[in-house]
Structures are given as structure tokens and as C-alpha cells.
Amino acid sequence: MDRLAAMETFIRVVETGSFSAAARRLAIGQPAVSKTVAQLEKRLGVRLLIRSTRGLSPTEAGRSFYDRATRAIEEADEADRAARGAGAGLTGRLRICAAVTFASIHVVPRLPVFLAAHPGLTLDIVLDDRPIDLVEEGIDVALRMGPLGDSSLAARKLASVPRYVIGTPTYFARSGTPAVPADLAKHVAVIYARSGNRETWPFRRGTAEVSVSVSGPLCVSAAEGVRAGVLAHIGLTIASSWMFDPELSSGAVQAVLTDWALPAVDLWAVYPTGRMPSAKARAFAAFIESELRPADPARERDDPEAAHRMRMQAQADC
Known part of the structure; x- marks a missing residue:
């Protein structure tokens, strides 16, 4: 039995929760997956999986074996890449998860550069505004915005941008432009939330802090719905500059209360x-971090090719 192949098969069973799903992921037959796991359990002399109403789950011994097998596979992959040399580039499939709007505006348009640098890679992108289970979905890396609810996650901060109060010129012409945060209580808000049609927006200016409760007739659970509501002149919202980057550049929306x-x-x-x-x-x-890093205007203007090389080198160094 090929030990590494058996390890990879077991890893996929744990990650997908079933023999059939693991077989689809590995592009082999389900009987082959079942047989490999049975042979693995026989060789180790322990039970690695148990059945439940939710599918297959690892035993305590199975969880320990999964953790070590995962590291062994990753180290073997790294050893292969090191033996081939840095010039061989990255290969295989990379499964990514990101929010729909952010990925559409800021990730997918940048992918030609990344793929050109790594022609051996295949990208599988899952677009979902919800924080999905990375292990269950077989995700290699997720791009998430805002505070991380689970402190046990392995995470690295890539970038940070401000949020603004945003609306269309048509909306402000109809409803007036707020001069201070308190004015927002009289405005219609498009709310990005799971439930309810009210939320509180906290503002700060110097040492002054104020929170304003806003409400509106439209509450949506996805960023694209917030964009559609604002662009339909229904109301204003608070959003990161990432969410409305094209419209802020074109003037289709405006940021107000920018001194707060x-x-x-x-x-x-x-x-x-x-x-x-x-x-x-x-x-x-590293590529996304370098792409979203604030540019040095002088460098971009004087030597755009050098600036691009620096971004790609930052990616390679990781």
C-alpha cells in the first residue's frame, strides 16, 4: 500500500465526511476509497472512522492521524517543489473562498497576473458571503473581511480600508446631505444584516464619539444587495471603500461625513x-496583499514595470 496515497485518501474522507464525496474529490471509485481506509485501519490496528447520522467522522485516533497525515502530505509536496527548484513554479489546484462582491471587484480582475506567474495552477473559487467551514469545503485559503469570530482560526491580516457613509447624488438631492452623524436618524438606510431593519453606526472625530441608530425598509444579507439598493437610490449605507470602489471613482456614489x-x-x-x-x-x-497595498504614486509613475516586479517579488518571497 502506498502510504502517502493512503494518507491523502483518508484526509479527503475526513474533510468531506463520506467515502463517495472523497472519491469524487480524488476522481476514483468509491470502493477503492473504502478499501484503502480499511487497509489503513488494519495496518495501524486502530479504528479511524465511525459512522453517525451526519456521516463519517474520525475517532480520537483518527483525528490524531489526520493532523499528522496532513502535515506529512504538505511536507512531501514542499519537498517535491524544493527538489524541482524555485523556477518550477506552483502547480495543482488551489481552492479559494471569498465574498461575492469583493471577489468580483478586487480578486477576479487581478487573477490574470497571478495565473501568468504560475501557469501550472488551477484556481477553484467559492464565492459566498457566509463564513463557510473551510475543512468541510476543502478550502485552502479564504479571504474574509471584518472581525474574525473564531479566535482559533489561523489567519493573517492582509489589508485595511476605511468605511464611509455612501449614497448616490440622486438620493442626496432628494433627501439632503447629512452634515453631522445625528442627521442620519432622519435618513433612509440600506442595511447589511442577517435580520432586523435597524442598526447602530459608531462615529469618531478626535476625542468625540457618537453612535447613531438608523433604519430603513431594505435589509439584505449580501453585499451585492446593499450595492443594488444604494444604486437604486433607495437610501444610504455605510460600506468599505472596497465595496463601492468603481462607483466612488466614477462619481456614481458619494461619501459624506468624511470628517468623521x-x-x-x-x-x-x-x-x-x-x-x-x-x-x-x-x-x-501574498499576491492579494501586494495588489491591495497602497501604491507609491511616484514609483508607479516613474517606473511602473519596476513597481510591478516588486509586487511579484513580494509574492514569490512568501
Whole structure:
């Protein structure tokens, strides 16, 4: 029995929760997966998996074996890449998760540069505004915004941008432009939330702090819905500059109350718990970080090719 192949098969069973799903992921038959796991349990002399109403789950011994097998596979992959040399580049599939709007505006348009640098890579991108289970979905790296609810996640901060009160010129012409945060109580808000049609927006200017409760007829659970509501002139919202970057540049929306600060939005690269991030995942996170890093206007103007090379070198160094 090929020990590394058996380890990889077991890893996929744990990650997917079933023999059939693991077989689809590995592009082999389900009987072959079942047989490999049975042979692995026989060789080790312990039971690695148990069945439940939710599918297959690892025993305590299985969880311990999974953690070590994952590290062994990753180290073997790293050894292969090191033997081939740095010039061989990254290969295989990289499964990424990101929020729909952020990925559409800021990730997908930048991918030609990343793929040109790593022609051996295949990207599988899951677009979802929800914080999905990275292990269950087989995600290598997720791009998440805002505070991380789970402190056990392996994460790295990539960038941070301010939030603004944003609306269309048509909306402000109809409803007036707020001069101070308190004026927002009289405005219609498009709210980005899971439930309810009210939320509180905290503002700061110097040592002054004020919170304003806003409400509106439209509450949506996805950023694209917030964008659609604002662009339909229904109301204003608070959003990161990432969410409305094209419209802020074109003037289709305007930021108001800019002398007051809202909490910034952080972007994180999040990796599955219990394993070392792969070289592919680290390279992708480094690429996004370099692309979103504030540019040096003088360098971009005087030598755009050098600026591009520096971004790609930052990616390679990771």
C-alpha cells in the first residue's frame, strides 16, 4: 500500500465526511476509497472512522492521524517543489473562498497576473458571503473581511480600508446631505444584516464619539444587495471603500461625513485550522496583499514595470 496515497485518501474522507464525496474529490471509485481506509485501519490496528447520522467522522485516533497525515502530505509536496527548484513554479489546484462582491471587484480582475506567474495552477473559487467551514469545503485559503469570530482560526491580516457613509447624488438631492452623524436618524438606510431593519453606526472625530441608530425598509444579507439598493437610490449605507470602489471613482456614489471616522474594515487570509498553509495558499495571500497595498504614486509613475516586479517579488518571497 502506498502510504502517502493512503494518507491523502483518508484526509479527503475526513474533510468531506463520506467515502463517495472523497472519491469524487480524488476522481476514483468509491470502493477503492473504502478499501484503502480499511487497509489503513488494519495496518495501524486502530479504528479511524465511525459512522453517525451526519456521516463519517474520525475517532480520537483518527483525528490524531489526520493532523499528522496532513502535515506529512504538505511536507512531501514542499519537498517535491524544493527538489524541482524555485523556477518550477506552483502547480495543482488551489481552492479559494471569498465574498461575492469583493471577489468580483478586487480578486477576479487581478487573477490574470497571478495565473501568468504560475501557469501550472488551477484556481477553484467559492464565492459566498457566509463564513463557510473551510475543512468541510476543502478550502485552502479564504479571504474574509471584518472581525474574525473564531479566535482559533489561523489567519493573517492582509489589508485595511476605511468605511464611509455612501449614497448616490440622486438620493442626496432628494433627501439632503447629512452634515453631522445625528442627521442620519432622519435618513433612509440600506442595511447589511442577517435580520432586523435597524442598526447602530459608531462615529469618531478626535476625542468625540457618537453612535447613531438608523433604519430603513431594505435589509439584505449580501453585499451585492446593499450595492443594488444604494444604486437604486433607495437610501444610504455605510460600506468599505472596497465595496463601492468603481462607483466612488466614477462619481456614481458619494461619501459624506468624511470628517468623521467609522471603524475600518480588515481583510484576512484565513487557513484551515490544524494544518500548515500550503505554499500555493501563502503565495496567493501574498499576491492579494501586494495588489491591495497602497501604491507609491511616484514609483508607479516613474517606473511602473519596476513597481510591478516588486509586487511579484513580494509574492514569490512568501
